[in-house]
Amino acid sequence: MLSPPGVANLLPRLIWTRQMAVNRLLVESAAKSPAVRVDGAGESSKPSRDPNLNPLVAKVRQLMSSGPNDGWEKCWEEGVTPWDLGQTTPIISHLIQTGKLPEGRILVPGCGTGYDVVAMASSTRFVVGLDVSTTAINKAKELSSSLPNARYFTFLEEDFFTWTPPELFDVIFDYTFFCAIHPSMRSAWASKVSELLKPNGELITLMYLFDDQEVGPPYNTSVADYLEVLNRVGFKAISIVDNDLAVKQRKGAEKLGRWKKILIQSSL
Structure with a gap:
């Protein structure tokens, strides 16, 4: 039937x-x-x-x-995904509505079901959602394949640390990815971000900060942790501010960081 x-x-x-x-x-x-x-x-x-x-x-x-x-x-x-808001991250919606989200190619590592990927995608932004989970990628595709802006985004089952894209990105958005990887992988994370961004590209980090964890994930995370690994590979913090649009129970625990990949010119 x-x-x-x-x-x-x-x-x-x-x-x-x-x-x-x-x-x-x-x-x-x-x-x-x-x-x-x-x-x-x-x-x-x-x-x-x-x-x-x-x-x-x-x-x-x-x-x-x-x-x-x-x-x-x-x-x-x-279905054990406590990090999944089931909606677009509010700060992303705000950046789009206020014209503060850059255009170009955007990468979202650890995209999950892809709400942020779909929200950012438009005729001026092509967004790639990356996740190691087959199930997550399949769910993302099921939920979004029939949307009007579907031609402006794609979901790929890939490991962020080993993946080599055909093109570099203008923007990388990181949220609940940095705090989810083991701290021993954070230097590799920064190096990969630098590798995947175009010269003068921008990294946007929605930093979820806490210090009371003996184990993880999520792991203890501080602004200093970001500064340590990103400064080492040539990133400069343009701004780090409190995320006033954090969902209710995360207020006071999130900061929005915007970082630029600085071109290092030779003095020769």
């Missing part, structure tokens, strides 16, 4: 919506603890990442024990 027109296209969205609802139920159970309050995306108001208080984060860490790439895939397969 054939489904009514359009129903088949809705099924992936309905399934994903149900999984997000399950995630929220788990988060709500964690929020009942008097020691912590957690929002719908699995973020606490402190923010705290104590796995005894946040079952989603505890589950992420358990799944990640099999290794980074396999671990992220398992998280997406099981």
Whole structure:
């Protein structure tokens, strides 16, 4: 028996919506603890990442024990994605609406279901969403393939650290990627960002900052951590400001950083 027109296209969205609802139920159970309050995306108001208080984060860490790439895939397969807001990151919407998001080729590493990729894509911006998870990339494609601006973005299943694109980028947007990789990989992250950006390209970092974690992900992250690895490869911070548009329970824990890749001219 054939489904009514359009129903088949809705099924992936309905399934994903149900999984997000399950995630929220788990988060709500964690929020009942008097020691912590957690929002719908699995973020606490402190923010705290104590796995005894946040079952989603505890589950992420358990799944990640099999290794980074396999671990992220398992998280997406099981719908354990507390970092996924289920919407465009508010600051991205603001940058677009105020004309403060640069044009050109944009890369979003660790794109997940691709809300930010889709929001940024336009006739003046071609956006590439990158993720190591097959499930995440498939979900991103299912949710966005029929959108009017689909020709201005693409989703690729690739490892950011080993991927070589056919063209360099004007902008790289990093959010919940830097804090998700092991701190030992941060120098490699900075080198890869430098490698993938055009001369005078811009890096936009939405920095999620906390210092109370003994393990991860997410790992302890500070502005100094960004400065240390980015200055080393020739980036200069143009601005680092509080993110006043952070979702409610992340307010006070996020800063928006904008960095320029500075051309080093020879004195010879």
